[in-house]
Amino acid sequence: MRPIIALADCNNFYVSCERVFDPRLEGKPVIVLSNNDGCVVARSNEVKALGVPLGKPIFECQDLVDKHHILLFSSNYTLYADMSQRVMSILDEYTPEMERYSIDEAFLSLSGMSIDRTEYSREIRETVKRSTGIPVTIGIGPSKTLAKVANKIAKRTSSLRGVFDITDHPKIEDYLAQIEVGDIWGVGYRYSEMLQENGIKTALDFTRADDIWVQKRMTIRGLMTLKELRGEPCIPFEDAPPPKKGIISSKGFGIETERKDDLKEALADYTAQAAFKLRRQKSLCSVIQVFIQTSMFKAQGKYAGGISVRLPVPTSDTGVLTQAAYQGLERVYRSGYAYRKAGVMLTEIIPESAFQPDLFGTTLSSEKKINLLHAMDALNTRFGRKTAQMVAAGTLKLWGMRRSKLTPRYTTAWEDLPVAKAC
DNA sequence: TCTGGGGTCCTAGGACCC
């Protein structure tokens, strides 16, 4: 059966989430900032029109912010994750197979469905909007890459009312000619430069490139992108995402610190978060990598250190992993530096079921301890990440994030529920 | 002067995505 794939993409997702809970933001220029209020990670259409690029440090945009009264928000991932869950569960009802691609995007299989795809997609869109307040755009095509292209066209053409089906479209070449090569999914900054130097400026030009040449310059992935644009699906549809091969937890601090104890607190906190994700996917890891660094943007006093610590047996025990992280820290820590960031990465991940205890039945953790961890996970899943945590993660958090423009946790904390006032 | 060929494994680095 020929695949037909729809890509549903939430418009300006983080900004839209903020707008759901404060409709006064509608029509106003809004920016959502990264952790520590550092960079622009989401922009309303009004801000995009002003030419503010994604990823720009906000202090470099101060003039525009002042001039156009742009409203700034710290990122509120708890809220966005919860809104994402609501959107995804609605999308899921409209297809036998869905691939959650990111927090704000999902591929839906429409293969073999006898429907008017455009009408059907409009209905999906309206239901999501009505139930969650989030606006969604849907692009449809015979491959993921063409669904992405169709989505882009739908976003920039308001007369399409949020849905575009490029499958077997008679003017497909005209549309591909309107897509800049750097806007193709899978073609980033580097390849975009390289292709343009070789006279390939649009998606249409790219479809006419030589297969061997493309593979040589852009690896097998580039060739897959090329074929997908020609309508030949190469990137598989992944109904159930494979377990993660590495789990990272790292964050910049709100302040600089030289103190090893602050780094220990931070690492304990990040390790707990990573171990939680590890247990959630029912896996164990054999290696924890630890890294710490100063700001990399200054001229002097820079330092970055990282090291791997191997566990005696695979584990997902927060306590064991935290002790290993501390060992790693002892080896990479240098006094006299102003640290800005730390992190851990869990690797060599295997499923819990694959673990063979050795001849003596060695495990690092008693059954009691594992039960305690699962109980903590359940609490944290239900009531928020910091409900139950190890004392080692600290309670002062001098190094914690700066989030000066944070909105309330409208949907996930009772005390932050929005209040409806009678007039 | 001459100094094989092929396989595997590992790592670092580079590209991409949101």
Next chain:
DNA sequence: TCTGGGGTCCTAGGACCC
């Protein structure tokens, strides 16, 4: 003053082996 966090995949090159 202020510069995110979390992932994936591919390739080249070196080490090592027979």
